Amino acid sequence: MKSSRLSRFVPILAWGRSYDRQLLSADLLAALIVTIMLIPQSLAYALLAGLPPEMGLYASILPIVLYAIFGTSRALAVGPVAVVSLMTAAAVGQVAEAGTAGYAIAAITLAGMSGAILVLMGVFRLGFLANFLSHPVIAGFITASGVLIATSQLKHLLGVAAHGHTLPEMLQSLVAHLDEVNWLTFVLGGAATLFLFWVRKGMKPFLMRLGVGAALAGNLTKAGPVLAVVVTTALVAGLGLQAHGVKIVGEVPQSLPPFTLPSLNITLLGDLLAPAILISVIGFVESISVAQTLAAKKRQRIDPDQELIGLGAANLGATFTGGFPVTGGFSRSVVNFDAGAETPAAGAFTAIGLAIAALFLTPLIFFLPKATLAATIIVAVLSLVDFSILKSAWSYSKADFTAVAATILLTLGMGVEVGVSAGVILSIALFLYKTSRPHIAEIGLVKDTEHFRNILRHDVETHPHFLAIRIDGSLYFANARFLEDYLFARLVKDDSIRDVVINGIAINEIDFSALESLEAINTRLKDMDIRLHLSEMKGPVTDRLKRSHFLDDLTGQLFLTHYQAHCHLRNLPTS
Amino acid sequence: MKSSRLSRFVPILAWGRSYDRQLLSADLLAALIVTIMLIPQSLAYALLAGLPPEMGLYASILPIVLYAIFGTSRALAVGPVAVVSLMTAAAVGQVAEAGTAGYAIAAITLAGMSGAILVLMGVFRLGFLANFLSHPVIAGFITASGVLIATSQLKHLLGVAAHGHTLPEMLQSLVAHLDEVNWLTFVLGGAATLFLFWVRKGMKPFLMRLGVGAALAGNLTKAGPVLAVVVTTALVAGLGLQAHGVKIVGEVPQSLPPFTLPSLNITLLGDLLAPAILISVIGFVESISVAQTLAAKKRQRIDPDQELIGLGAANLGATFTGGFPVTGGFSRSVVNFDAGAETPAAGAFTAIGLAIAALFLTPLIFFLPKATLAATIIVAVLSLVDFSILKSAWSYSKADFTAVAATILLTLGMGVEVGVSAGVILSIALFLYKTSRPHIAEIGLVKDTEHFRNILRHDVETHPHFLAIRIDGSLYFANARFLEDYLFARLVKDDSIRDVVINGIAINEIDFSALESLEAINTRLKDMDIRLHLSEMKGPVTDRLKRSHFLDDLTGQLFLTHYQAHCHLRNLPTS
Structure with missing residues (x-):
C-alpha cells in the first residue's frame, strides 16, 4: 500500500521492478538512434536560444534522467525544443545582451523558475489550467513560432548579423544587411x-529503391543531420573556409555538465516571472499533447499533474547543470517511440550517450559551420508550420477562426509572449461573449412523442395561451439581464399568454445574479397576471434554488418533465 | 419615420410634444424638493471628492439638463454621487495634491474622459459589458465603499488632518492624529x-404624531439636511466658533458655472484612463439599476445603450462647466420619483434652482462648518452599507460568496480600483473554473415516460450494454479534455459496454477544441469496439457539426430523441 502510493509520485518504482533483458535491448537501440539525432539538434537549439552550443548538450543530460524518474510517459524525450528555445531567446534578450555571461545566467535562472513553477502547479494539481490554451490558439502559436524561428535562422544561412524578435523586425534587419551576405556561407548553408x-x-x-530494408532505411534517415554535420565540418576544416568568413562553432569545452546555480537577484527574477510562467505552460502543453498521443497508441495513461512534476524536475535539473528551459519534444519523442523505447530507461541511456559526446566529441565540432545548424533548425521547424488550421477553423466557427488568426498575427508581429497571451485572453473573451447571449428556443411538442423541440426547426404543436422556452445556456451574471429583456420583448408581442414555462434541461447553473433576475421576472410576470413555471430543472440547479426563497415565491409550479407541464396546462381552463 | 428615428437618439423629442400644464406643475414641485435636498448634498460630495464646494453645485447644473435631453429615464436625477466622488478622490489623488489647481483640473478632465468613454460605449452598443459586474460584486463594492466613505469623513467630524485611501491607512492616520481632536468640532458634528x-x-x-399629513411630513423630512446646515451655520457665525478651530467652508464664488476645458496633457490622460473606465462602468451600473427600478414601477422602458449616451453627455457637460464625474444617484432619483416628477423637465427645473443657489446663496454658507457636510455624507452612505449580502450569498453559492467577500475585503484593504477590478476578474475566473468541469450525469429511463434522468437521483431503467450520459455544459476548450478523462475512467470500470450515447440536450456549444476532443473519443472508442452515438443534439450545434467530418466518421448514429436511441439500442442483438 505504502509502496504503491510512493510509486504514484515516483513512477520509476512501478516499471523498474519488472525491467528485464528484452526491455533493456529495446531501450538501448532506441537510445542510440535518439542520441545520434539529438547531438546536432541540441547544438542547434542552443544557437536558437542565443546560447553557447555546449549548453544544448548539458540541457539534454540530467533533465532526461530526472524526467525518467518522475515523469509518467514511457516514450517522451525531454530536452531543448524549438518553440521553448525561441521563447527563451525572447525572454532573456530583454534582460541581457546575447553572448554575455549575464545572458547565460539569465537562461539558467529561467530554467530554474520554470522548474519551480511546474512543480508547484503539479503539487497544487493545477494541470487543468493548461486547458485554457485552446486548440486554435496552440495551433496558431506553433505555426507562427515556426515561421519566426525559420526566419531567425536566415541570418546564419546568409552569414549576416541581423536581429529582432518579431517578423517585421527580423525582415527589416535582414534587408538592411543584405549587402553583407557571405556567399560561401550561403552556398554551404543552402x-x-x-x-x-x-x-x-x-x-x-531512395534507400528502399536501392534495396535497403524499411527499418534500416528509416534509422539511416535519422542520421541524415549527422551526415550533414560531418560533411560540412570536413569541408570547412579541409578548405579553411573559416578564413573566408564562414562562421564556425569554434572551441567547445570538453566536460560533463558543470554545476551551476540560478541567480537570486530580485530584479532579474521579477523581470523573468511572466516569461517563466508562459514558458512553463507552453512547454507543458506541448509535452502533454505529445505524451498523450504516444500513450494512446499503447493504451497507457498519462497523469497530467504528475507530468508537471516530471517536467519541473527536468527543468530544475537543467538549472543546476548549465542548461536552459526544456520540455518534451515532439520529433525526438516520436523517434524514441518509433525506435522501440519501452521504458523511461531509454532516456537514461540517451543521457549517457550525450554525456559521452560532451566529454569526447566536442573537439570534432570546432569547424562545424553555424549555417549547418541553422539548416537543421529550419528544416525541423518548417514541419511545425501548418496554416491549414486557418481554413478548418474558418469553416467550423468564426470565433475559433478569430482566435487563431489573432494569435498568428500577434505572434508574428509582436512576439511570442504577446501572441500567446492575446490568444488566451481573446478565446476567453469570445467564450464569455457567446455565453452572455445564450440561444433561447421557443419549443413545442413533436407529434406522437413526449419530446419538445424548437418551433422554428421542427413541426411541433403549440398553444396560444402558453409560452414554453428552452434556454440553451447557464444563467449567470453576464446574461442575467438578457433573459429578462428577451422574455418581455416576446410577451409584448402577444398578450394572450397566461403561462410561461421555462424548460431548464439546458440550464447548467443559476448563479446569485441570475437568481435575482429570475425573482424580478417572477414579480414582473405576476404584475402582468402571467404565471411562471419551471420544468426539467436539473438536480444540482434545483438543490440550489431550494436554498433561496425563489421556489416559495414562484407563481407557477416546478414540473419534473416538460410533458407534464404541457399536459397540466392544456387541461386547465384558459380563462 | 425620420423624426421617430431621431427621437430614439434624442428622447426629449418624444415626450416634449405632449407636455402640458399638469405635467408642468408636477415637475415643478418635484424640482423644488430635489433642489432643497441637493444643495447640501452637492457641497458635501465635492468635499468628499477633495474639491471646492462650488464644484458640487456646478456638477449638478448642466449635466442634469443634458441628461434630460439625451437620457431615457423619466425620474433619474444626475449629479455627483457618493461612490463616484470617492473614486474621483482616489483617482485624482494619485496624480495631484488635494487643494491645488492641478487637482481640480484633473477632476474636470476625469469627467471629460468618463463622458467620452460612456458616449463611445453607447455608440458601439457596449452596454452589455456592464453585465460582467455581477450582482455580488456590485453589492460588495457598494457596501465597502460606504464604509470607506463614512470613515473618510471622520476626520472632518473630529477636526483633524488625517488622510488615506484604504481603511487601514485611514484608521492608522486617524489614530495618529487623535491628540489633535477639536472638541468643539466634534460636538457640533456629532x-x-x-x-x-x-x-x-x-x-x-414624529411629525405625523403631531398631526402633520404623511405627504407633507415626508417632504419636510427631505429638508432635514438643510435645517442642519442652517442651524450649525448660524451657531458658528453667531458664536464665532471658527476662531476656536471649527473648520468652515469659507468664501465660495458667486457665479454661474464657469466655462472650463479638460487638460490634454498625454501623461495625465494616460494616468487617468484606467480610473476613468472604472468610474464610467460603475457609474453606469449604479445609474441603470436605479433607472430600471423606477421605470419598472411605471412600466416604462430603459434603453441601456441610450442611457450610456445620456450619462456620457452629462459628464461632458460637467467637464465644460467646472464639474467632476457625475451619474444617476439613487437617493435623489427616488426623491424625484416620490415627489412626482413626470418628465425629465423636472431635472431641468432642478438645474435652474441650483443655478439660482450658485448665483445668490453662496455667501450664506461662508460659516457652514465642514463637520455638518461630513455628517450629511456619513448619514447618507451608511444606508448603502449592507453586509447581509454576505449571508445570502453564502447560503446560495460558495462561489458567489467568495466573489462578494473578496470584493469587500480588497476594496476596504486596497482601495476602490483594486477592489472592483479584483471582483470582476474573480467572478469571471470562478465561472470559467465551474464550466471547465461540467456536471456529467449517467441517465436512465423514468418508468412509464419517455423521459431520462440522472440514475443517482431518480428510479430509472438502465441496460448493462450501453452507457448513456448527459453532459451538463457546453463543450469548449477549457473542458475539452475533461469529458475524455471522465469517459475512459468510466469505461475502464465496466467492460460489458458496447454503445455509448451522449445526450446533447444540455450541450449549448461545441467549439473547435471540443470537436477535436470528440473526434479523439470516437477513434479511441472505435479501437475498443464501442460505438459512439449522439442524441438530442440541438439545432445550432448539429448545424456546426455538419460543417466538419465528425458526423461522417461517427461510429454510431445521431438520434433526434434520446428515447429513439434507447429503443433502437434495446432491440439490437447485444453480441
Whole structure:
C-alpha cells in the first residue's frame, strides 16, 4: 500500500521492478538512434536560444534522467525544443545582451523558475489550467513560432548579423544587411538545407529503391543531420573556409555538465516571472499533447499533474547543470517511440550517450559551420508550420477562426509572449461573449412523442395561451439581464399568454445574479397576471434554488418533465 | 419615420410634444424638493471628492439638463454621487495634491474622459459589458465603499488632518492624529450626525404624531439636511466658533458655472484612463439599476445603450462647466420619483434652482462648518452599507460568496480600483473554473415516460450494454479534455459496454477544441469496439457539426430523441 502510493509520485518504482533483458535491448537501440539525432539538434537549439552550443548538450543530460524518474510517459524525450528555445531567446534578450555571461545566467535562472513553477502547479494539481490554451490558439502559436524561428535562422544561412524578435523586425534587419551576405556561407548553408529537406522527404524511398530494408532505411534517415554535420565540418576544416568568413562553432569545452546555480537577484527574477510562467505552460502543453498521443497508441495513461512534476524536475535539473528551459519534444519523442523505447530507461541511456559526446566529441565540432545548424533548425521547424488550421477553423466557427488568426498575427508581429497571451485572453473573451447571449428556443411538442423541440426547426404543436422556452445556456451574471429583456420583448408581442414555462434541461447553473433576475421576472410576470413555471430543472440547479426563497415565491409550479407541464396546462381552463 | 428615428437618439423629442400644464406643475414641485435636498448634498460630495464646494453645485447644473435631453429615464436625477466622488478622490489623488489647481483640473478632465468613454460605449452598443459586474460584486463594492466613505469623513467630524485611501491607512492616520481632536468640532458634528439619523428614522413618524399629513411630513423630512446646515451655520457665525478651530467652508464664488476645458496633457490622460473606465462602468451600473427600478414601477422602458449616451453627455457637460464625474444617484432619483416628477423637465427645473443657489446663496454658507457636510455624507452612505449580502450569498453559492467577500475585503484593504477590478476578474475566473468541469450525469429511463434522468437521483431503467450520459455544459476548450478523462475512467470500470450515447440536450456549444476532443473519443472508442452515438443534439450545434467530418466518421448514429436511441439500442442483438 505504502509502496504503491510512493510509486504514484515516483513512477520509476512501478516499471523498474519488472525491467528485464528484452526491455533493456529495446531501450538501448532506441537510445542510440535518439542520441545520434539529438547531438546536432541540441547544438542547434542552443544557437536558437542565443546560447553557447555546449549548453544544448548539458540541457539534454540530467533533465532526461530526472524526467525518467518522475515523469509518467514511457516514450517522451525531454530536452531543448524549438518553440521553448525561441521563447527563451525572447525572454532573456530583454534582460541581457546575447553572448554575455549575464545572458547565460539569465537562461539558467529561467530554467530554474520554470522548474519551480511546474512543480508547484503539479503539487497544487493545477494541470487543468493548461486547458485554457485552446486548440486554435496552440495551433496558431506553433505555426507562427515556426515561421519566426525559420526566419531567425536566415541570418546564419546568409552569414549576416541581423536581429529582432518579431517578423517585421527580423525582415527589416535582414534587408538592411543584405549587402553583407557571405556567399560561401550561403552556398554551404543552402546546400545543407536542400540536403536535409531531401533526407526528410526522399531519402527513405531512395534507400528502399536501392534495396535497403524499411527499418534500416528509416534509422539511416535519422542520421541524415549527422551526415550533414560531418560533411560540412570536413569541408570547412579541409578548405579553411573559416578564413573566408564562414562562421564556425569554434572551441567547445570538453566536460560533463558543470554545476551551476540560478541567480537570486530580485530584479532579474521579477523581470523573468511572466516569461517563466508562459514558458512553463507552453512547454507543458506541448509535452502533454505529445505524451498523450504516444500513450494512446499503447493504451497507457498519462497523469497530467504528475507530468508537471516530471517536467519541473527536468527543468530544475537543467538549472543546476548549465542548461536552459526544456520540455518534451515532439520529433525526438516520436523517434524514441518509433525506435522501440519501452521504458523511461531509454532516456537514461540517451543521457549517457550525450554525456559521452560532451566529454569526447566536442573537439570534432570546432569547424562545424553555424549555417549547418541553422539548416537543421529550419528544416525541423518548417514541419511545425501548418496554416491549414486557418481554413478548418474558418469553416467550423468564426470565433475559433478569430482566435487563431489573432494569435498568428500577434505572434508574428509582436512576439511570442504577446501572441500567446492575446490568444488566451481573446478565446476567453469570445467564450464569455457567446455565453452572455445564450440561444433561447421557443419549443413545442413533436407529434406522437413526449419530446419538445424548437418551433422554428421542427413541426411541433403549440398553444396560444402558453409560452414554453428552452434556454440553451447557464444563467449567470453576464446574461442575467438578457433573459429578462428577451422574455418581455416576446410577451409584448402577444398578450394572450397566461403561462410561461421555462424548460431548464439546458440550464447548467443559476448563479446569485441570475437568481435575482429570475425573482424580478417572477414579480414582473405576476404584475402582468402571467404565471411562471419551471420544468426539467436539473438536480444540482434545483438543490440550489431550494436554498433561496425563489421556489416559495414562484407563481407557477416546478414540473419534473416538460410533458407534464404541457399536459397540466392544456387541461386547465384558459380563462 | 425620420423624426421617430431621431427621437430614439434624442428622447426629449418624444415626450416634449405632449407636455402640458399638469405635467408642468408636477415637475415643478418635484424640482423644488430635489433642489432643497441637493444643495447640501452637492457641497458635501465635492468635499468628499477633495474639491471646492462650488464644484458640487456646478456638477449638478448642466449635466442634469443634458441628461434630460439625451437620457431615457423619466425620474433619474444626475449629479455627483457618493461612490463616484470617492473614486474621483482616489483617482485624482494619485496624480495631484488635494487643494491645488492641478487637482481640480484633473477632476474636470476625469469627467471629460468618463463622458467620452460612456458616449463611445453607447455608440458601439457596449452596454452589455456592464453585465460582467455581477450582482455580488456590485453589492460588495457598494457596501465597502460606504464604509470607506463614512470613515473618510471622520476626520472632518473630529477636526483633524488625517488622510488615506484604504481603511487601514485611514484608521492608522486617524489614530495618529487623535491628540489633535477639536472638541468643539466634534460636538457640533456629532450633534448634526445624530440629528440627521433622527431625521431619517424618527422625524416622519414624529411629525405625523403631531398631526402633520404623511405627504407633507415626508417632504419636510427631505429638508432635514438643510435645517442642519442652517442651524450649525448660524451657531458658528453667531458664536464665532471658527476662531476656536471649527473648520468652515469659507468664501465660495458667486457665479454661474464657469466655462472650463479638460487638460490634454498625454501623461495625465494616460494616468487617468484606467480610473476613468472604472468610474464610467460603475457609474453606469449604479445609474441603470436605479433607472430600471423606477421605470419598472411605471412600466416604462430603459434603453441601456441610450442611457450610456445620456450619462456620457452629462459628464461632458460637467467637464465644460467646472464639474467632476457625475451619474444617476439613487437617493435623489427616488426623491424625484416620490415627489412626482413626470418628465425629465423636472431635472431641468432642478438645474435652474441650483443655478439660482450658485448665483445668490453662496455667501450664506461662508460659516457652514465642514463637520455638518461630513455628517450629511456619513448619514447618507451608511444606508448603502449592507453586509447581509454576505449571508445570502453564502447560503446560495460558495462561489458567489467568495466573489462578494473578496470584493469587500480588497476594496476596504486596497482601495476602490483594486477592489472592483479584483471582483470582476474573480467572478469571471470562478465561472470559467465551474464550466471547465461540467456536471456529467449517467441517465436512465423514468418508468412509464419517455423521459431520462440522472440514475443517482431518480428510479430509472438502465441496460448493462450501453452507457448513456448527459453532459451538463457546453463543450469548449477549457473542458475539452475533461469529458475524455471522465469517459475512459468510466469505461475502464465496466467492460460489458458496447454503445455509448451522449445526450446533447444540455450541450449549448461545441467549439473547435471540443470537436477535436470528440473526434479523439470516437477513434479511441472505435479501437475498443464501442460505438459512439449522439442524441438530442440541438439545432445550432448539429448545424456546426455538419460543417466538419465528425458526423461522417461517427461510429454510431445521431438520434433526434434520446428515447429513439434507447429503443433502437434495446432491440439490437447485444453480441
